């Protein structure tokens with residue numbers, strides 16, 4: 001048994017709490033930057049603003065992370081809310097990246113590929 005929730009120590013001061021949060025942010029931020037890099041890849045591969053938002057894929061991810069959160073002893077509801085909010089921001093970023101790539105010379109698709 002090594003669930004993520006079991007790795008949280010009992011804290012007695014806010015210094016301890018914030019030290020723990022900072023240590024996790026040091027891991028999370030680089031991962032989120034890498035995730036954003038995949039949005040740039042998605043923007044180029046899709047090359048179509050109408051394909052940026054993909055509701056089926058969003059639902060697949062929500063189902064996955066709910067299950068993962070539960071297995072790690074966390075709240076599926078919280079994980080779904082976090083992921084839905086995060087994906088909205090990544091979708092906006094993907095649109096921004098597609099516009100940037102097109103301004104830099106990516107040719108818009110002429111037909112469905």
Ligand SMILES: C=C(O[C@@H]1C=C(C(=O)O)C=C[C@H]1O)C(=O)O
Pocket residue numbers: 038039042052053054055057058061086087090091094
């Ligand atoms: C990266 C994609 O584009 C969008 C962003 C997603 C994400 O943040 O994971 C998921 C679905 C899409 O709405 C994708 O289609 O996979």
